[in-house]
Amino acid sequence: MHTPLVARCLRGLEAVVAAEVLGSGLGAVTELRHREVHFRTHRSVPALRTADDLFLLAARRPDIGPTRQALHDLAELAEPTAIDHLLSLRRHSGTTPATDITGMDISASFLGRRTFTRYDAEDVVGQALARRLRVPYHSRRAGTPPPPGCWGWRLTLDGSRATLMLRLDDRPLHRRAYKQRTIPGTLHPPLAAAMARLADIRPGQVVLDPCCGAGTLLIEAALAHPDARCHGFDLSADAVAAACANAGELPVAIRRSDAGRLPLPDHSVDRVLCNPPWGAQVQARGLLATAPSRWWTELRRVLAPDGTAVLLLPDPDDLAAAIHHHFTPVHVERLRLFGAQPFLVRLAPAAGAGRVTATQPRGRATSDRR
DSSP states (O other): OOEEEEEEOOBTOHHHHHHHHHHTTOOEEEEEETTEEEEEESOSSOOOSSOSEEEEEEEEEEOOOSSGGGGGGGGGGGOOTHHHHHHHHHHHHSSSOGGGOOEEEEEEEESSOOSSOHHHHHHHHHHHHHHHHTSOBOOSTTSOOOOTTEEEEEEEEOSSEEEEEEESSSSOTTOOTTOOOOOTTOOOHHHHHHHHHHTTOOTTOEEEETTOTTSHHHHHHHHHOTTSEEEEEESOHHHHHHHHHHHTTSSEEEEEOOTTSOSSOTTOEEEEEEOOTTSSSSOOOTHHHHOTHHHHHHHHHHEEEEEEEEEEESSHHHHHHHHHTTEEEEEEEEOBBTTBOOEEEEEEEOTTSOOOOOSSOOOOOOEEEO
16 A cells, blocks of 8 residues: 655755655655655655655645634644544554553644744644544643654645645654764755765765765765765864764764865865855854865865765855856755755866866875774
């Protein structure tokens, strides 16, 4: 039997998630919507790395519109008899035994302006579900997190329809077990997985993150491509320590070095994955603090002529800088990421731009781990 599922993701990554579903043989994609990929699968708990979360599709109805007048019509979502079947699927897929369920909670979101809050919508549907399931409902209105053992539901209103979903497992997909340490500016793991996927990493290729932070990009690359050679650099000792702790026994080499003078030979890197330090959370340090263009010069120098760079850039000026430094954009996607709207960009060295070489010898950096 094929089960209807909904993968939730960052806005702008819908096509990447759909490609992962299809490329991994998880099932047939039936629909792409705002931050959602709908598909049908025969797997009990499909493994998706580019999605934020995964849900069983419970019920749909037309969106109630922007006013409070029809708010209580959302309670209809708790009525379909199919919910009983979903509960059976959830009991066999989650890690919490059915006897340990302490209740249920629901998180809602909607597009456009409304005269009601998300908590109003949550309470209407949550209370109806609690009556139907005969379990306590834990409201999020007071900001109190639900207790362990609650089953999580999701409600979305996108302007055309309202959709109710039941989380397939106890934890959202975006929470990674390897995340032992974090630092400011740490990348969202599903986005890192999406960037690694866009890079089209091949066996034996050298993968570089010149500003690796806590190592999320390289870890996701190594998990998806254990036969790649992953190298990360960061000027911050705290970042290097965090990356080493998170990488554990994965085949990732983490070193301390300045991204403005990388200890790598010319044209020795096949793939670059990076979230450069141009954002509000992390400021450029070292050579990049006074000469930001060195970042692009070094990237152009170490990347092989047939290489690929997948970057997260905060604004169009950074894309213009890439073109100025003889990179050709081959994929550009604007994302929505925690209030920001960065660009996910795949770049290739521009043809006929000439070879960039080091102006002075580069020594090898000391490896903190391999």
